[in-house]
Amino acid sequence: MIHTIDVYADQPAMEVEHGGKHYSDKVVLNDVNLKVEKGIIYGLLGPSGCGKTTLLSCLVGVQRLNAGRITIFGKNVTKYKNGTPGRMLGYMPQEISLYGNFTIFETFAYYGVLNGMTEERIKYKLTKLSSILNLPHVAKLVDKLSGGEQRRVSLGVALLHNPQLLVLDEPTVGIDPLLRETIWDYLKLLVKSQGTTVLMTTHYVEETANCEKVGIGYIRDGSLIVEDTPSSLLQKYDTNRLDDVVHKLCNNVEIKATWQDSPQIYDAPSVKPTQLKSLNVNNVVKVWNETKSNEGLTGCFDSDILKVLVKRNLTIYVRNPLIILLEFIVLVFNVYLFVYLAGNHPLGLKIGFVNNEGTCPENFQLNELKNPGNYSCAFISELVKEGLDMIPISSEMRALNDVKQGKLSGYISIPANFSEHSKARFLFGLHSDNETLDGSTVTVRLDHSEYLYAFFIRQTLYSSLQTYIQSIGLQYDIDSRVTTLPISFSSIFGPGDESWNPFLMPAGLLIVWCFYGTTLPLFYIQDKAQHTLARTLATGVDYYKVVLSYYIADMPCVIWQSGIMLSVMAWVKWDEVKGSWGLIFLIFYLVRLISTSISIFVGTFSKKELNCIFLAVAVLFFCIYGSDTFWPVQSIVWWYRPFCYCLPITYPLGVLRSVIAKGWGLFHPVVAVYGVCIPSVMILVLFGGGILIEKRNRKN
Numbered sequence: 001m002i003h004t005i006d007v008y009a010d011q012p013a014m015e016v017e018h019g020g021k022h023y024s025d026k027v028v029l030n031d032v033n034l035k036v037e038k039g040i041i042y043g044l045l046g047p048s049g050c051g052k053t054t055l056l057s058c059l060v061g062v063q064r065l066n067a068g069r070i071t072i073f074g075k076n077v078t079k080y081k082n083g084t085p086g087r088m089l090g091y092m093p094q095e096i097s098l099y100g101n102f103t104i105f106e107t108f109a110y111y112g113v114l115n116g117m118t119e120e121r122i123k124y125k126l127t128k129l130s131s132i133l134n135l136p137h138v139a140k141l142v143d144k145l146s147g148g149e150q151r152r153v154s155l156g157v158a159l160l161h162n163p164q165l166l167v168l169d170e171p172t173v174g175i176d177p178l179l180r181e182t183i184w185d186y187l188k189l190l191v192k193s194q195g196t197t198v199l200m201t202t203h204y205v206e207e208t209a210n211c212e213k214v215g216i217g218y219i220r221d222g223s224l225i226v227e228d229t230p231s232s233l234l235q236k237y238d239t240n241r242l243d244d245v246v247h248k249l250c251n252n253v254e255i256k257a258t259w260q261d262s263p264q265i266y267d268a269p270s271v272k273p274t275q276l277k278s279l280n281v282n283n284v285v286k287v288w289n290e291t292k293s294n295e296g297l298t299g300c301f302d303s304d305i306l307k308v309l310v311k312r313n314l315t316i317y318v319r320n321p322l323i324i325l326l327e328f329i330v331l332v333f334n335v336y337l338f339v340y341l342a343g344n345h346p347l348g349l350k351i352g353f354v355n356n357e358g359t360c361p362e363n364f365q366l367n368e369l370k371n372p373g374n375y376s377c378a379f380i381s382e383l384v385k386e387g388l389d390m391i392p393i394s395s396e397m398r399a400l401n402d403v404k405q406g407k408l409s410g411y412i413s414i415p416a417n418f419s420e421h422s423k424a425r426f427l428f429g430l431h432s433d434n435e436t437l438d439g440s441t442v443t444v445r446l447d448h449s450e451y452l453y454a455f456f457i458r459q460t461l462y463s464s465l466q467t468y469i470q471s472i473g474l475q476y477d478i479d480s481r482v483t484t485l486p487i488s489f490s491s492i493f494g495p496g497d498e499s500w501n502p503f504l505m506p507a508g509l510l511i512v513w514c515f516y517g518t519t520l521p522l523f524y525i526q527d528k529a530q531h532t533l534a535r536t537l538a539t540g541v542d543y544y545k546v547v548l549s550y551y552i553a554d555m556p557c558v559i560w561q562s563g564i565m566l567s568v569m570a571w572v573k574w575d576e577v578k579g580s581w582g583l584i585f586l587i588f589y590l591v592r593l594i595s596t597s598i599s600i601f602v603g604t605f606s607k608k609e610l611n612c613i614f615l616a617v618a619v620l621f622f623c624i625y626g627s628d629t630f631w632p633v634q635s636i637v638w639w640y641r642p643f644c645y646c647l648p649i650t651y652p653l654g655v656l657r658s659v660i661a662k663g664w665g666l667f668h669p670v671v672a673v674y675g676v677c678i679p680s681v682m683i684l685v686l687f688g689g690g691i692l693i694e695k696r697n698r699k700n
């Protein structure tokens with residue numbers, strides 16, 4: 001849409017009609033009526049907390065009014081693309097709202113591109129603004145600047161693209177008087193030479209003497225109680241200091257009625273005729289065409305905008321070397337842990353044994369079995385071979401005491417004449433008497449409060465017992481089938497040993513992977529909390545592009561992180577991985593996208609970093625505990641189970657295990673549906689949902 005000079009000429013630059021805004025039950029703006037004519041400097045005054053910043057953020061489209069309407073150049077602000085006048089506008093928020101780890105040049109380059117400027121133009125304007133605002137060297141990081149310098153950079157950013165409309169929230173705070181004067185001169189020059197309209201707030205009341213018109217808000221009801229020119233105010237209050245006027249206004253609330261009734265309140269601003277004459281119309285047209293409207297530029301610079309947003313995210317990422325270093329270290333250790341160590345059979349669990357049959361000779365061997373009195377030693381030696389740390393104890397009482405003191409995980413007690421009774425049990429089988437049965441039974445007492453320890457010890461006891469009995473049988477030429485339980489196991493998929501690693505490894509890796517997917521979204525949350533996102537959006541950028549830029553910027557991170565992870569996995573598990581490595585990467589990548597989407601989605605609910613981080617960690621914990629990671633979903637109570645299936649890694653984890661162990665391919669129905677389709681739907685829902693919620697947030 002091409003705007004003509006007529007459209008520009010006919011309408012006030014900004015107008016608020018019956019504007020109302022509240023936060024919960026706190027009314028901040030109440031029936032505010034304000035009109036800013038074009039080509040003037042309009043100062044908005046008022047005590048702290050009266051709603052000036054709120055009004056400004058509604059004017060630039062960062063927030064929405066709850067009542068009334070705002071028009072910018074005659075058009076309702078909500079009708080502008082993305083609800084903001086975009087490039088027509090130069091906005092300096094009250095907070096610094098700059099990226100601390102950008103240099104001054106990068107800061108200008110970022111906002112310049114967002115406002116559709118070429119690199120040459122950005123450099124030219126930066127040189128010009130550097131001398132006007134006395135900026136430090138452009139290679140200096142924003143974080144290393146003083147508060148005043150940062151404010152000047154922030155002001156420079158607002159002035160960078162020659163906007164028709166400047167909305168400046170306390171631009172001269174923290175700036176020395178000399179420089180303040182230069183800034184005012186520059187603003188006046190802009191107004192005079194380019195017809196720029198400036199709306200600004202300030203607490204330095206006297207400097208608004210430079211304004212063509214002054215508005216004063218009063219905190220008690222968030223209403224604008226007076227709107228007039230400085231000279232007229234001075235005259236009406238019979239003073240020569242604007243400070244006195246403000247003082248009188250603030251101490252005299254009833255004045256509101258007087259002023260509201262006064263026909264002068266909404267008079268056209270008294271722009272000096274000399275200034276109107278000097279307003280160069282050609283310049284206005286030139287500037288207008290140069291910057292164009294927000295709509296006018298949509299499409300042309302889409303890829304540039306996405307590129308600059310991605311570049312911004314990556315710059316922030318690489319300027320945090322500690323994060324990268326920690327990511328590297330944590331990744332290497334975790335991958336090593338889960339690929340190599342997790343789920344293996346524990347070794348060295350301490351078990352006491354009370355051998356009532358006597359002491360075993362050192363380095364007892366199973367082939368000494370034929371000597372009576374050695375069956376107990378054979379059994380113990382088998383347990384040692386299986387990895388238990390068998391500690392001889394003189395009595396059951398002492399063994400029990402050691403377990404209670406936490407020195408042992410349990411103990412076994414072998415009866416006296418165990419070998420004789422065991423032999424008799426073999427010989428008499430079904431006809432064994434009670435004495436034989438009791439005398440050949442090993443008593444085991446374990447500390448079951450340490451469930452996994454007890455589980456592994458039981459497993460070891462059973463398998464050792466089996467081996468030991470088979471060995472005895474073999475000594476007497478007894479068929480091993482006679483001395484084993486009548487059940488035969490063999491593995492269809494997986495190595496078939498007793499390691500939990502094939503079950504735990506994919507879970508562990510996916511959890512670590514999900515965690516890494518939250519790094520860039522944390523920058524998004526930070527962007528929001530530090531108001532830099534609002535400033536970016538005020539340039540008219542589509543919100544979805546901002547979100548998309550995080551996904552794109554995450555790709556290089558995905559490459560180096562998955563490179564490490566899959567290489568270690570391939571190094572250790574090459575033979576065990578039956579499926580395609582490409583498919584494994586695809587599943588990992590989809591999970592990464594889900595994790596990023598969830599974190600960004602969570603970030604839409606709050607502006608506070610801590611809230612978002614807490615919420616993101618909570619989601620991660622849900623995933624850790626409920627996603628079939630360390631214990632099966634089937635073991636979870638029925639009413640909680642459906643929720644577990646909705647968790648982001650439950651289905652991909654099952655699929656990943658199958659791809660690794662069973663070699664299922666992309667076109668296996670389970671892989672296609674649960675590994676690809678459902679995660680893709682989740683990503684789209686979270687992405688779209690986040691964008692809708694953010695849009696709704698901005699309306700409130």
Ligand SMILES: Nc1ncnc2c1ncn2[C@@H]1O[C@H](COP(=O)(O)OP(=O)(O)OP(=O)(O)O)[C@@H](O)[C@H]1O
Nearest residue numbers: 023026028046047048049050051052053054055094
């Ligand atoms: N997001 C918010 N939620 C709740 N209350 C808010 C929010 N933002 C501002 N307020 C409240 O609205 C009121 C107006 O705030 P605003 O920042 O607009 O005041 P101001 O006039 O700009 O103040 P100052 O001159 O100190 O910058 C304040 O009482 C503030 O506490």
